[in-house]
Amino acid sequence: MTPFVTTPRIAVFTGLGMEIILAACCLRRNVYTDNMPMNDNSVNMNAQGGNYHHGDLRAALIEEGLAQISNSPAEKVSLRKIARNVGVSATAVYRHFPNKAALLGALCGVGSVKLSDTFRDALSKTPAGIDAFEIMGRTYVRFAIDNPSLFRLMMTKAPRAEVLQPNQAKETGAFAMLSNTLGDVLPKDTPPELQMVKRLQAWSIVHGLSMLILDGQLPDDEKMIAAVVSRSFL
Template sequence: MLPVLPVPDLPMNAPYHHGDLRAAALQMGMERLASQEQPDLGLRALARDLGVSATALYRHFPNKDALLDALALEGLNRLGRNQAQAAAQAGGGYEGFAEVGVTYVTWAVENPALLRLIYNRIGQVDLTTDDPTAMGEAFHQLRAGIAAMIPDEMSKDQRAAAALHAWSLVHGLAMLILDGQVAYDPEMVRKVVLMTDFKDN
């Protein structure tokens, strides 16, 4: 009794085969990226894991780049939320500033392929796409999250320089770690981040 019969009315059991592929592709793509180091995906392998034909994805994405852009945008939103949350939780001043920086590096270490994908894709966004401002908007949010920790009493130019300094520092440190040039160590990250001088030069 209680046989498991296929219910055609409920698309939740089979969400993609005749349901919401694209969402499934994006989710599977994110899982793939989460479990590997390099941001190389491969349409055929992805379709195979989805139990779908290789060319089915072309009904939902014009090409591979569009799929990767969508994944990069999702990753960028996650990163932006992560930074905003860290900025909100952290106290003000120098200590909080370091906390946000450590958060960025930690996220990068935990999501290497996603971080790489974000910066790989952002450089070559086609502004003629249907949603041209999405990427730029998400990056603006990331910058805002970083800039939130800069002391208020600084001049506008100084604030911009400080924000760029902070971004460059944590991004470079993250990249060096991801590329295997330096081992990840939260203590070391904090120490390195705290070597920033907000005084005017």
């Protein structure tokens, strides 16, 4: 078949000739994507992992951020690397998190929820009272050891805990849960000022022990942790 026939005003491409022309055009430009409108949530088809679509991009970015800090310090988190691993453009990341600080703040929030959930799980398996308080103390230390970078991030970037507030009844966060559990074992007539001191003592013990272990000054030893996180200061 003749590749094309010529009329006085127009060349009409037929058969094999048309296929050759179309193939040449595709080599020069991508006819499927060159005219695609810019979309901040569009995926990079060449990205690692082969992701095609994210129903909740913000959640996917946070999940990848958590994955990064599970293997390295929070300071090494890279928004561009997160974009590449999730499979989206850097512009898409910046729409949800305009800078690294915004992402780290979101990771802090996730960490606080994880710690609260860990506390609730521990309390659900323990009777109320002094045993519950000690279990929460050990749970705090174990969470820090199991999530070192996230824990450090939470302690440096999260909003200041309302540790000096005498009444934590309306709070539901991790620190409030620890404080309320301590309040259950203190004498009912304990003055508010002394309650505050006891809360500070409890937090200082579990937090200080956590940091000493994370910094390599003490071993990760369950018996030692249980002995330190005890009722001795009550």
